[in-house]
Amino acid sequence: MALYVMKFGGSSVGDTERMKRVAKRIAEKQDEGHQCVVVVSAMGDTTDDLIDQARLLNEEPPTRELDMLMTNGEQISIAMLSIALHAIGRKAVSYTGWQAGFRTESVFGKARITDIRPDKVKKALDEGHIVVVAGFQGMTEDFEITTFGRGGSDTTAVALAAAIEADVCEIYTDVDGIYSTDPRVVKVARKLQEISYDEMLELANLGAAVLHPRAVEYAKHHQVRLVVRSSFNYNEGTVVKEEANMEQGVVVSGIAFDKNVARISILGVSHIPGVLAKVFGSLAKAQIDVDIIVQSGVTDGKADFSFTVALTDRERAIQVIEGIREDLPFSEVNFEDNLVKISIVGAGMVSHPGVAAQMFEVISQQGVNIKMVSTSEIKVSCVIDNNKLQEVVAALHTAYNLDTQEQAFVGGPQDRR
Amino acid sequence: MALYVMKFGGSSVGDTERMKRVAKRIAEKQDEGHQCVVVVSAMGDTTDDLIDQARLLNEEPPTRELDMLMTNGEQISIAMLSIALHAIGRKAVSYTGWQAGFRTESVFGKARITDIRPDKVKKALDEGHIVVVAGFQGMTEDFEITTFGRGGSDTTAVALAAAIEADVCEIYTDVDGIYSTDPRVVKVARKLQEISYDEMLELANLGAAVLHPRAVEYAKHHQVRLVVRSSFNYNEGTVVKEEANMEQGVVVSGIAFDKNVARISILGVSHIPGVLAKVFGSLAKAQIDVDIIVQSGVTDGKADFSFTVALTDRERAIQVIEGIREDLPFSEVNFEDNLVKISIVGAGMVSHPGVAAQMFEVISQQGVNIKMVSTSEIKVSCVIDNNKLQEVVAALHTAYNLDTQEQAFVGGPQDRR
Numbered sequence: 001m002a003l004y005v006m007k008f009g010g011s012s013v014g015d016t017e018r019m020k021r022v023a024k025r026i027a028e029k030q031d032e033g034h035q036c037v038v039v040v041s042a043m044g045d046t047t048d049d050l051i052d053q054a055r056l057l058n059e060e061p062p063t064r065e066l067d068m069l070m071t072n073g074e075q076i077s078i079a080m081l082s083i084a085l086h087a088i089g090r091k092a093v094s095y096t097g098w099q100a101g102f103r104t105e106s107v108f109g110k111a112r113i114t115d116i117r118p119d120k121v122k123k124a125l126d127e128g129h130i131v132v133v134a135g136f137q138g139m140t141e142d143f144e145i146t147t148f149g150r151g152g153s154d155t156t157a158v159a160l161a162a163a164i165e166a167d168v169c170e171i172y173t174d175v176d177g178i179y180s181t182d183p184r185v186v187k188v189a190r191k192l193q194e195i196s197y198d199e200m201l202e203l204a205n206l207g208a209a210v211l212h213p214r215a216v217e218y219a220k221h222h223q224v225r226l227v228v229r230s231s232f233n234y235n236e237g238t239v240v241k242e243e244a245n246m247e248q249g250v251v252v253s254g255i256a257f258d259k260n261v262a263r264i265s266i267l268g269v270s271h272i273p274g275v276l277a278k279v280f281g282s283l284a285k286a287q288i289d290v291d292i293i294v295q296s297g298v299t300d301g302k303a304d305f306s307f308t309v310a311l312t313d314r315e316r317a318i319q320v321i322e323g324i325r326e327d328l329p330f331s332e333v334n335f336e337d338n339l340v341k342i343s344i345v346g347a348g349m350v351s352h353p354g355v356a357a358q359m360f361e362v363i364s365q366q367g368v369n370i371k372m373v374s375t376s377e378i379k380v381s382c383v384i385d386n387n388k389l390q391e392v393v394a395a396l397h398t399a400y401n402l403d404t405q406e407q408a409f410v411g412g413p414q415d416r417r
Numbered sequence: 418m419a420l421y422v423m424k425f426g427g428s429s430v431g432d433t434e435r436m437k438r439v440a441k442r443i444a445e446k447q448d449e450g451h452q453c454v455v456v457v458s459a460m461g462d463t464t465d466d467l468i469d470q471a472r473l474l475n476e477e478p479p480t481r482e483l484d485m486l487m488t489n490g491e492q493i494s495i496a497m498l499s500i501a502l503h504a505i506g507r508k509a510v511s512y513t514g515w516q517a518g519f520r521t522e523s524v525f526g527k528a529r530i531t532d533i534r535p536d537k538v539k540k541a542l543d544e545g546h547i548v549v550v551a552g553f554q555g556m557t558e559d560f561e562i563t564t565f566g567r568g569g570s571d572t573t574a575v576a577l578a579a580a581i582e583a584d585v586c587e588i589y590t591d592v593d594g595i596y597s598t599d600p601r602v603v604k605v606a607r608k609l610q611e612i613s614y615d616e617m618l619e620l621a622n623l624g625a626a627v628l629h630p631r632a633v634e635y636a637k638h639h640q641v642r643l644v645v646r647s648s649f650n651y652n653e654g655t656v657v658k659e660e661a662n663m664e665q666g667v668v669v670s671g672i673a674f675d676k677n678v679a680r681i682s683i684l685g686v687s688h689i690p691g692v693l694a695k696v697f698g699s700l701a702k703a704q705i706d707v708d709i710i711v712q713s714g715v716t717d718g719k720a721d722f723s724f725t726v727a728l729t730d731r732e733r734a735i736q737v738i739e740g741i742r743e744d745l746p747f748s749e750v751n752f753e754d755n756l757v758k759i760s761i762v763g764a765g766m767v768s769h770p771g772v773a774a775q776m777f778e779v780i781s782q783q784g785v786n787i788k789m790v791s792t793s794e795i796k797v798s799c800v801i802d803n804n805k806l807q808e809v810v811a812a813l814h815t816a817y818n819l820d821t822q823e824q825a826f827v828g829g830p831q832d833r834r
């Protein structure tokens with residue numbers, strides 16, 4: 001007998017039919033002799049619908065009241081799932097985030113967990129219940145209801161798994177597991193049996209949005225064994241754990257790409273340190289995340305430097321820079337869209353020199369210029385024009401021996417059983 | 418400056434436009450210099466919609482999970498109303514039932530309030546907030562979410578008014594106040610300026626469904642000054658308080674009628690006491706409420722007796738009685754539908770003998786037979802055929818000097834301001 005935390009996302013419980021399917025899936029797990037704690041998100045578009053309605057009343061709803069509003073999405077889900085479990089003869093009990101013991105800091109819309117007191121959850125498990133917990137939400141010490149921000153249900157599942165010392169935390173989603181790259185772009189993408197927390201963290205942050213980065217961080221910190229698998233079939237998923245078994249000759253585990261990227265360049269800059277501080281200080285103040293930063297050599301005491309921001313932040317970033325132009329000694333600011341950032345990720349890179357060089361070589365063989373580069377211990381990212389994305393990713397995928405002959409399963413509601 | 422509790426029902430906050438209107442109404446009260454605590458029900462049909470969806474999963478959802486589900490209706494309402502208040506520049510904060518301090522017994526679907534700890538409510542008021550509280554819900558000492566049953570939002574408003582020592586508890590609804598009888602049946606129905614708790618209690622229990630009986634009981638017990646008024650206009654409502662000022666010569670305050678009534682008769686009964694106990698014990702076990710009970714004289718050691726049940730319970734009641742027939746010495750059971758129970762209510766009755774006699778006389782003048790009678794200190798009820806309902810009510814209304822010349826306002830969303 002093992003203790004499972006099973007997390008189902010909004011699309012897995014999108015309507016009553018899917019809710020029934022999830023209930024059946026949980027019952028099967030219980031029939032195998034396991035204890036089950038289930039974390040669910042709001043059904044389908046419930047959260048967005050609630051926010052849309054609130055906007056009819058107030059274009060900028062206060063975050064405290066938005067949290068009061070949004071948490072109903074999960075509370076409806078848990079009650080419905082528990083009701084569905086009762087319908088097939090299971091003892092089940094649903095708990096809101098605060099009932100399950102989630103305490104958070106006093107920040108609305110993106111609270112961090114400060115403590116988990118899962119007494120009710122443990123007691124209900126001991127009594128033979130399936131425990132259904134609302135994802136994404138908690139309560140401050142002052143009894144205020146808070147949310148963790150988007151993707152927070154993953155964090156609920158992982159944190160609860162750590163708190164109750166679950167054997168496994170299964171994240172059920174609409175894909176089969178973690179792939180070496182997006183199977184919609186590269187048909188021969190390989191489903192990974194295992195991946196390390198660090199690799200997963202890089203992939204999560206790079207926009208391969210299967211798992212929320214905070215959840216992965218939490219899992220790494222508390223050494224929670226994660227499994228990512230599909231809620232629509234019974235295929236084995238991908239295990240996320242501390243040290244993934246290196247397959248022979250595999251230094252790169254995955255290739256991620258991000259089209260939400262724009263380059264901004266500031267030209268003819270003197271007094272570079274002061275300018276950098278001012279520019280990035282102002283951008284940070286405007287809540288604009290900067291990713292890659294590249295500085296060219298200095299000529300005549302002047303230099304150019306470039307950085308990337310999310311495409312969706314580009315216009316605002318330019319405004320911020322123009323806004324501080326008078327205080328700054330630079331001659332010009334320009335930008336470039338239609339870019340993509342391609343990243344190779346692999347824990348094996350550290351011990352295999354030349355991985356980055358190989359990446360540059362493969363990209364240049366495709367006749368593509370590399371515009372910006374950034375590296376970390378387990379990641380190399382290159383920014384290129386986005387018109388050759390597919391060819392470049394496919395070529396890298398082959399070069400790093402990631403191609404598989406099996407057909408990838410891209411997801412969707414095809415219950416194979 | 419006074420402290421107001423204002424309660425708005427589901428139809429008053431049925432959509433975002435009505436929500437805005439309610440927000441405006443509250444702001445006006447605040448602008449008059451008052452402190453406001455607002456209790457709201459779920460928006461429009463939200464509760465029924467949630468239950469309908471749950472029934473798709475489970476024909477008999479467990480009551481605990483139904484409470485988890487239904488309470489979202491009010492939690493959505495309070496967040497929306499608070500968001501609407503912020504939109505017009507008001508400091509507002511919403512609290513669920515448990516946040517507002519409502520503690521209940523551990524019964525789902527119809528919990529009674531055991532304690533109210535309104536610390537958060539008082540603190541927020543002191544800070545200048547409008548406090549918006551979810552009706553109909555509370556929490557057990559064991560942190561389980563409970564509901565008070567249908568109409569429970571009235572109880573929330575009254576109980577909270579008592580706990581925070583509010584000056585007035587206003588119940589905003591879709592009618593102008595308490596009428597001497599249903600203005601849809603009698604055009605000359607009179608809106609009462611005042612009514613006593615006891616009279617209101619009788620009217621509430623008789624199906625004049627403006628106020629929930631439990632709320633009236635609570636108000637009487639804690640001497641909460643209630644005002645029933647319309648959320649769609651600014652007319653003065655009806656004050657419900659301990660001793661209503663008797664108007665000159667008015668002994669009957671209101672006439673109520675209930676069409677949801679059926680008569681069941683058991684004929685040829687011997688050993689009457691044993692039979693009565695068995696019949697009404699079995700009916701109570703089946704959760705069937707019995708109202709009027711009448712027993713005829715005894716002939717040859719045998720008697721007939723009759724009682725009324727809700728029309729909707731009639732079929733089940735007959736089944737219950739047939740089910741115990743073999744144990745009982747009676748010769749026949751029959752029933753009658755198409756009935757109505759008409760009741761006159763008035764605190765002045767006690768000191769005015771002959772009120773009941775006058776009622777019987779008026780009814781017989783209409784050529785109508787009285788089938789059953791029941792009396793209390795401030796009420797006389799008669800069961801008659803329902804085909805002369807309108808004439809009988811109108812005749813009684815005139816006989817007891819209740820007619821007014823003013824046109825009654827029957828309600829509906831016609832904001833007169």
